[in-house]
Each structure stands twice: as C-alpha cells, then as structure tokens.
Amino acid sequence: MTDATTLLADMTNRARVAARTLATLPTATKAAALRAAAQALRDAAPQILSANASDMAKATEAGLSNAMLDRLKLDAGRVAAMADGVTAVAGLADPVGAIIDERERPNGLRLRRVRVPIGVIGIIYESRPNVTADAAALAVMAGNAVILRGGSEAIESNRAIHAALVAGLVAAGIPADAAQLVPTTDRAAVGAMLAADGASGAGAIDLIVPRGGKGLVARVQAEARVPVLAHLDGINHIYVDASADPAMARAIVVDAKMRRTGVCGAMETLLIDRAYPDPVGLVSALRDAGCEVRGGPGLRALVPDLVPTTDMDWDTEYLEAIASAGLVDGLEGALRFIARHSSHHTDAIVAADESVATRFLAEVDSAIVLWNASTQFADGGEFGLGAEIGIATGRLHARGPVALEGLTTYKWVGYGTGQVRG
Amino acid sequence: MTDATTLLADMTNRARVAARTLATLPTATKAAALRAAAQALRDAAPQILSANASDMAKATEAGLSNAMLDRLKLDAGRVAAMADGVTAVAGLADPVGAIIDERERPNGLRLRRVRVPIGVIGIIYESRPNVTADAAALAVMAGNAVILRGGSEAIESNRAIHAALVAGLVAAGIPADAAQLVPTTDRAAVGAMLAADGASGAGAIDLIVPRGGKGLVARVQAEARVPVLAHLDGINHIYVDASADPAMARAIVVDAKMRRTGVCGAMETLLIDRAYPDPVGLVSALRDAGCEVRGGPGLRALVPDLVPTTDMDWDTEYLEAIASAGLVDGLEGALRFIARHSSHHTDAIVAADESVATRFLAEVDSAIVLWNASTQFADGGEFGLGAEIGIATGRLHARGPVALEGLTTYKWVGYGTGQVRG
Structure with missing residues (x-):
C-alpha cells in the first residue's frame, strides 16, 4: 500500500x-x-x-x-x-x-x-x-x-x-x-x-x-x-418553436446565454424552427447583448455576416459570450438535434403551442427540461432546494440539482x- | 476496436x-x-x-x-x-x-x-x-x-x-x-x-x-x-435478544436458515444475547432441522459438541445447511458484530422489547432490516413488488429488492x- x-x-x-x-x-x-x-x-x-x-x-x-x-x-x-x-x-x-x-x-x-x-x-x-x-x-x-x-x-x-x-x-x-x-x-x-x-x-x-x-x-x-x-458539460439547447412569442423568446434566449456566461446552466446552442417568423430578431438580440453568434448554413443565408459554425461548435460548452445557432425543421428536427448533441443537463423550449411543448418535455432526455423559462434556472437554490452539492447528468440515483x-x-x-x- | x-x-x-x-x-x-x-x-x-x-x-x-x-x-x-x-x-x-x-x-x-x-x-x-x-x-x-x-x-x-x-x-x-x-x-x-x-x-x-x-x-x-x-453476498444475521419469545425465535431461526438454504436471504449467522434464557434450544432446533451448527467459544461452553467456528466462518455465505452461531453482549454486542461482518443485505432481530428492536432497525446499516420475521422474506414478490430484477446491497439508487x-x-x-x- x-x-x-x-x-x-x-x-x-x-x-x-x-x-x-x-x-x-x-x-x-x-x-x-x-x-x-x-x-x-x-x-x-x-x-x-x-x-x-x-x-x-x-x-x-x-x-x-x-x-x-x-x-x-x-x-x-x-x-x-x-x-x-x-x-x-x-x-x-x-x-x-x-x-x-x-x-x-x-x-x-x-x-x-x-x-x-x-x-x-x-x-x-x-x-x-x-x-x-x-x-x-x-x-x-x-x-x-x-x-x-x-x-x-x-x-x-x-x-x-x-x-x-x-x-x-x-x-x-x-x-x-x-x-x-x-x-x-x-x-x-x-x-x-x-x-x-x-x-x-x-x-x-x-x-x-x-x-x-x-x-x-x-x-x-x-x-x-x-x-x-457530477456533470461534465452543460451544452444546453433552447429550441424556439414557430409558435413562440417573439418578445418572450428574445428575453429568454438573451438571459439564458448572457446573464452569466460561465455557469453550467448557460445556453450554448440556439435552435430556431425554420417556420419561426423572426430568426433575425433572435440573432440581433443576442448580438446587441454582446454575444458572438456562430451560425449554421440555413441561418447564414438570413444573416450573412455570422461566423460559420464548424462541426465542433455543436459539441462545445463555450462558457463565454458565444452561441451556436441554427435552423431546424420544427420539433422533430429539434428533437433529433438535441438527442445527438445534448449533454443531458438542461434543455428548454419556447413555444405557445402546448402540444409541441408537451412532446419536447417528454422526449428530451435531459436532467432538466423547461418550457418558456431560461436555462439559467438550473440551480438548486432556484429550484427551492435551499442549496445544492452539485448538478448531476448521470441517470442513476439523483438527476439535476x-x-x-x-x-x-x-x-x-x-x-x-x-x-x-x- | x-x-x-x-x-x-x-x-x-x-x-x-x-x-x-x-x-x-x-x-x-x-x-x-x-x-x-x-x-x-x-x-x-x-x-x-x-x-x-x-x-x-x-x-x-x-x-x-x-x-x-x-x-x-x-x-x-x-x-x-x-x-x-x-x-x-x-x-x-x-x-x-x-x-x-x-x-x-x-x-x-x-x-x-x-x-x-x-x-x-x-x-x-x-x-x-x-x-x-x-x-x-x-x-x-x-x-x-x-x-x-x-x-x-x-x-x-x-x-x-x-x-x-x-x-x-x-x-x-x-x-x-x-x-x-x-x-x-x-x-x-x-x-x-x-x-x-x-x-x-x-x-x-x-x-x-x-x-x-x-x-x-x-x-x-x-x-x-x-x-x-447487485449483491455479492447475503451474509445475513439474526440477533435473538434476551426479550425474545423462545418459540418465535426457534421458528424464525429455523425458517431463515432451513426453508431454502441456497437463497441470498438465508440466515448464515445466529447471534444470541448472552442473557437469552434458552440458547441451547435454538441450537437444538437448528440441528433437529438438519443444520450443522458451528459455534463460538461462549456457545461451545453450553453445547460442547459444536464444530468450532474459525474466523472465516463469520464472513462466509454458506448457502447450505450450515450456520455459525455465537453469544453476544446484548444489543450493543450484536450491533458491533453486525457492523463488522454484515454484507448489508438482510439482518433481523427477534425481540419482544420494542425499544431494543427500534434501535436495531435504526442502527443496522443493511438494505433490509426485519423485526420478528424470517430473513427469507428478502424477495421482491414477498415485498409486494410483483417481481424483482435482483437485490441490491449498494447504497445508491435502489436498495434491497x-x-x-x-x-x-x-x-x-x-x-x-x-x-x-x-
């Protein structure tokens, strides 16, 4: 010994x-x-x-x-x-x-x-x-x-x-x-x-x-x-559905990314429904708040001066004022994307359509799933637990805060x- | 790969x-x-x-x-x-x-x-x-x-x-x-x-x-x-307190050891309070049911023809018609012994004294603790769970059946x- x-x-x-x-x-x-x-x-x-x-x-x-x-x-x-x-x-x-x-x-x-x-x-x-x-x-x-x-x-x-x-x-x-x-x-x-x-x-x-x-x-x-x-990564997604209220979506996305960029509950990836009426407004809101936005090809067609994403971006926890953003084909596209890239920490949907939100909450396999709320609520104090020893993304014993x-x-x-x- | x-x-x-x-x-x-x-x-x-x-x-x-x-x-x-x-x-x-x-x-x-x-x-x-x-x-x-x-x-x-x-x-x-x-x-x-x-x-x-x-x-x-x-061992103890009803103690001990000797809920070690009135009756009941009883020094003083236990016996899961048995100094002695030798599967007390039993149930750190019942109840079906995938003796996620x-x-x-x- x-x-x-x-x-x-x-x-x-x-x-x-x-x-x-x-x-x-x-x-x-x-x-x-x-x-x-x-x-x-x-x-x-x-x-x-x-x-x-x-x-x-x-x-x-x-x-x-x-x-x-x-x-x-x-x-x-x-x-x-x-x-x-x-x-x-x-x-x-x-x-x-x-x-x-x-x-x-x-x-x-x-x-x-x-x-x-x-x-x-x-x-x-x-x-x-x-x-x-x-x-x-x-x-x-x-x-x-x-x-x-x-x-x-x-x-x-x-x-x-x-x-x-x-x-x-x-x-x-x-x-x-x-x-x-x-x-x-x-x-x-x-x-x-x-x-x-x-x-x-x-x-x-x-x-x-x-x-x-x-x-x-x-x-x-x-x-x-x-x-x-424990949790290793907080690669958290927000999916903005076509049915989302644009003002609510902007407020949640900006808070989720920019309130504190270094916390594990910060949003890292923004997924925008191809049918959402104002994707440019979401990107602008993030940029106005001081965030660098990296975009996939679909989004770059709408906002040409975005930094292009590489494959690595979608699996990166920036923990700084950078977000990856891309268009997806509705809920199905978002679910497929999140299943592939989520770190199972916290993923959120902004939507007015309850049936879409209900499917998101049921099908996204993460410790915390949120509807119409900022991912920065991922915290034991905010959940009313008084204090937390940590946030867990494994599947056994205890999950989340x-x-x-x-x-x-x-x-x-x-x-x-x-x-x-x- | x-x-x-x-x-x-x-x-x-x-x-x-x-x-x-x-x-x-x-x-x-x-x-x-x-x-x-x-x-x-x-x-x-x-x-x-x-x-x-x-x-x-x-x-x-x-x-x-x-x-x-x-x-x-x-x-x-x-x-x-x-x-x-x-x-x-x-x-x-x-x-x-x-x-x-x-x-x-x-x-x-x-x-x-x-x-x-x-x-x-x-x-x-x-x-x-x-x-x-x-x-x-x-x-x-x-x-x-x-x-x-x-x-x-x-x-x-x-x-x-x-x-x-x-x-x-x-x-x-x-x-x-x-x-x-x-x-x-x-x-x-x-x-x-x-x-x-x-x-x-x-x-x-x-x-x-x-x-x-x-x-x-x-x-x-x-x-x-x-x-x-999973569980590796079921080295299960029964402690028979001085306050135990002797007929109940004999019935529980014989059932716990001999009903089926090859199951993980079988009793392997019998601990008898030094103040219990009829230790010899417990040993005889096991022997009459066909069980080999190995005894510690205190018990051998009462039943001289017992096979002597070795140190290894107290940490052995026999899974056959053999039991180790010994005298302990009341509840405290039993708690100390079990803390050292239990495999944290199922441990039981036979006692009429509720305060003694309550302390045993609180202080024995096993997945299942029982008062006045056979350890052979350690089973998902008997617990009313319908079926079991197994019995776990670890401390996280799920314990027992x-x-x-x-x-x-x-x-x-x-x-x-x-x-x-x-």
Whole structure:
C-alpha cells in the first residue's frame, strides 16, 4: 500500500464509525451543530484570513491566473457569507427518517422504506475554499460523514476553515471524524479516494462529488471506482418553436446565454424552427447583448455576416459570450438535434403551442427540461432546494440539482409478529 | 476496436434509439406488447424445447454438474411458467410518468420531478434461460431497452426464447431493438458491456444487472465502468435478544436458515444475547432441522459438541445447511458484530422489547432490516413488488429488492410563462 492509500484507509474507517453515529442523530442535534460550526467560522475569521493571505501570496508567486486568484481569495464578507451558508443549511428540512412508502402484506408483515444517510461522502474540489464549509454542512445535515479534498493552492485556507468547522461540531457533540480534511497535497490522495470502493459492496467511500472545472470532473469520472455524482458539460439547447412569442423568446434566449456566461446552466446552442417568423430578431438580440453568434448554413443565408459554425461548435460548452445557432425543421428536427448533441443537463423550449411543448418535455432526455423559462434556472437554490452539492447528468440515483435528499438513500424496514415463509 | 466492442457499440446505439421510443409509450401499449410476447413464448414452446434439448446434450457431454443441468433444463411446465411470468409483469403498476413531487416557485415557475425510464439496461446472466424472458419483461415494462447476455451453455435456448419474445413485441408495435440478445458466446462481449460507459456522462449502457453466482457478480463489480445493481453476498444475521419469545425465535431461526438454504436471504449467522434464557434450544432446533451448527467459544461452553467456528466462518455465505452461531453482549454486542461482518443485505432481530428492536432497525446499516420475521422474506414478490430484477446491497439508487421502480429514474420538468433570472 502506498502512503496515500494507508492514509485514506484510516480516514475512511474513522469516517465510517462517525457515519454510524451521525445516521441516527435527531435533526435538532445536527442543526445545532451546524449553527455552532457557523459561529466558530465567524470567530475564526482572523485565522482564516491570515491562512488565506499565505495561500494568496504563494499563488501569486506561482503565477496563477487572475480568475483563479479571485476564486481563492477570501475577505471578511466572504467568510461571513460562508458562515451564513452553513446556518442556512441548518434550517433546511431534514430528509432522514422520512417514510417513502409503507405497505402491509397479507401475512401481516408491515414494510416501510425509510430515508437514511448514504454513509461516507467524498468531495474533491478546486480553488474555492468556501466549498470546505458548504459541502461539509450539506453532507453532515443529511447524516453523512464527509472526506474533503481541496486544491493544493488553498490548503492553508482549507485547514483553517476545517479546524473552525470541526471545533464547532465537536462542541455540539458531533464526532470530529464527521468532517475530515485530507491533510496532504499529495495528488496520490485523490487517486486513493477514487479507488476507495471497499470490499464486498460495503464501500469505504460511498459517493464522490467532484466540484470544479472540466479537467477535474473528467479525471474523477474516468478513474473513479466509487459512484460519482457530477456533470461534465452543460451544452444546453433552447429550441424556439414557430409558435413562440417573439418578445418572450428574445428575453429568454438573451438571459439564458448572457446573464452569466460561465455557469453550467448557460445556453450554448440556439435552435430556431425554420417556420419561426423572426430568426433575425433572435440573432440581433443576442448580438446587441454582446454575444458572438456562430451560425449554421440555413441561418447564414438570413444573416450573412455570422461566423460559420464548424462541426465542433455543436459539441462545445463555450462558457463565454458565444452561441451556436441554427435552423431546424420544427420539433422533430429539434428533437433529433438535441438527442445527438445534448449533454443531458438542461434543455428548454419556447413555444405557445402546448402540444409541441408537451412532446419536447417528454422526449428530451435531459436532467432538466423547461418550457418558456431560461436555462439559467438550473440551480438548486432556484429550484427551492435551499442549496445544492452539485448538478448531476448521470441517470442513476439523483438527476439535476442535488441537495440534501440526493445525499440520502433508503432502507427497507419490516415489522413482523413472528412471520416465517414456511 | 475489437470485434466485441464494435458489436456492442452497434447494439447499444440501436438500443438507445429504441429506448427513446419506449420512454413515451403508454402503459397499455407496453402491457399489450408483453402479453403478445407471452403468447409468442407459448406458441414457440416446441422450438424452445428443441433448442434447449440441444443445449442440454452439449452441456451433458461437457460434464456440467447436475445442479447446473437442472438450472439449464426447460420443460413444458417451465416454458409455461416463463410465459406466465411475462404476463404477470404486464399487470404491474407502471412507474413511468408518476410525479414524485411538485412545487411552484415565487416567480411562478412550476417544477415537477417525473419518473422516466433509465434508458438502456444490460443484463448479464448465467445458465437459467428463463432470465431472458423475466429480465426483458421487467426492463421493457419500465420503458427501457435491454441488452441480454446469457451463459454460453444456454445460447440456443436463449436465442429461441428471444426470437419468440421479439416476435411478440414487434407484432404489438414495439421496436425489435427494445430487447436485443448478444448473439455471440465470445467472452469479450461481456467485457465490452462492462466498459460501455459511453462519452460525456450519457452512457451507452446506463445500468448493468448481473444475475448469477458470486463469480459472475464479482467480475462484474470489479470490471464495470457502468453502474451496477447487485449483491455479492447475503451474509445475513439474526440477533435473538434476551426479550425474545423462545418459540418465535426457534421458528424464525429455523425458517431463515432451513426453508431454502441456497437463497441470498438465508440466515448464515445466529447471534444470541448472552442473557437469552434458552440458547441451547435454538441450537437444538437448528440441528433437529438438519443444520450443522458451528459455534463460538461462549456457545461451545453450553453445547460442547459444536464444530468450532474459525474466523472465516463469520464472513462466509454458506448457502447450505450450515450456520455459525455465537453469544453476544446484548444489543450493543450484536450491533458491533453486525457492523463488522454484515454484507448489508438482510439482518433481523427477534425481540419482544420494542425499544431494543427500534434501535436495531435504526442502527443496522443493511438494505433490509426485519423485526420478528424470517430473513427469507428478502424477495421482491414477498415485498409486494410483483417481481424483482435482483437485490441490491449498494447504497445508491435502489436498495434491497429492485423491481420496476428501480429500473426508472426521474427528470425535472419546469413549466414557465416567460421567466428569466435577470
């Protein structure tokens, strides 16, 4: 065994013990512990800011980009926001213990499916140190132990945040091993987390959630032996049907692309029904908002100065002020196009015709499908989930924004009076 | 690409196209198609039995064990039962389209989580040819396309069953690619199925369900890049508390071990509270039923002629008339023991004391936990699910008996009136 494997084996074993305690804690205990952790974060602001200053100095010296430095940087406001985030999670409805369904068999055996925590969650993330607090709070509120592995550039910030968090949790009676931070920046520790599928189905780490850029998510998805909740791409489409109200279509398309171009819910591809009355108006609205529009041949016949799309454009998540746009043959054309190019994240239709919209919502196979609304609503907060650990585009366990419920599973509980099968 | 990879890529692409059609079929259409498939199986009984006779002849010549030959063998009764099984699945409640929850946001955006099929399911199984019909029926009723890979010793039987099944489905208007059988016995085809995780999170095969012995399940779990629903072991415990009614305890323990010793729900380990009044009676009841009892040191002090347990016994799934038995220090001792040795399948308590039982049910981390009932109830049919595709001991997506609902996922559907985030 490598050092990293030994380290992770020890951490996961301690996490499993803590998870058994966490699994049966009353909601009030978990909420009080998170409030104590939030207060501890506020109290430790000077230490956290000083650790962050040290990370920032090293990162600046190492020549990190301004975007990365901004993600790494903490100030008094960001520390306060982090603490407020933990307090907010303490106020969310606890999914643990909910009875999903209940039945009584003819032999008198009563059966319930009861929501329980998953167990041990691993979070692998990059520069933003606030993930240390956010992700730990969500995992613990859902009754899980968590193993946190942040970016090496944020190690001192993460250590300071983690120390405060754990001090708060422990003061409220939660085991310290409920939230562990991988203490080393050795990259082999990530490999050890991804390989931690344990023996005989039990799983040393039950679920990994990667938080960060595409490079990180791709590595995690490629290497993980442990189940992963994540999305790699958000290549989101909006289909504007012939029946769409043009003013609504322009407003939704511009918001979906330009409100924030760097989020996973941003529109990347605009599909316009060949029978839509004002395709040029849609392109102009995007351009007026500062977006570069790349067009397929049909659309370029109408707007000749568009940058031509290449085949690659339709499979590209720009995450900037660029959109691909093209004409399609009505709903059927849009469905075919989306089936081929969607990343199964969020796809939307703008249409007045309910029968067209209903078919779109039923037939587009994505985690989130929207009718007459901006794709930028793809967010746990906007969905009313309070907070999210991430957005998942896989098909199993949880899809779309994943919040507390996605961090739980269920077990079957049977109440007998001596039943045997005989 | 190897031949097997090319073959599987073609099959999974066709399965994905069929899955899109299946996803939106009305319940009545799916049910009618399964009834047509059942009738086609009945009509094809002569061809199926002739194909099976050919498999049996080769298997006998190859020297397969009697147990394997019995699993392979079909007769008129077994073909009829297979057809009846398909008809029964056609009568189950369709989970697809169910609204899991619904909410309206302050901005007027209405959100629903709606149950949808998973997509493409792979089933990898061994000698029993009836799995071809059972698994295909369940997958299709839940709106999924299915890729079936049976054992090479059953290839002719499986081809005949599959041909009848597809003829029935197609006659009822379901695409032929809804249920495909891997046509080759090349073992590389299994590897290609396990590797078929597709690109960008979409997944060529979305879920693999292995049906068969431990060797098969272990290979699938070790190699799969695709999510797997399965259980490797059923090392199931019964804890008999001091408060248990002795007659009930004896009846449950004997049923749990001896009703059928080869099923995954069979009890393998008996834990007796040191304060239980009649441990010897429990051992005698098992022995009287024909069970070999291996005992830990504490129990051997009471029943000196027990075979001594070795460390290995506590982690062994015997699947025969052998049980390990030992004394534990009350509930706490049982919980500690089970946390260390359980395979997270099914664990039970026999107790009259409700507070002890409640703690056991809450703290034992297994897919199924039972109070005063035999572990042999661990079965989809007994749970009222109608049928099961298998029992899962992992923690994600579905746990315990997996039936139609476990073969579905959900998507978020949003209904707007022009909402933008702004």
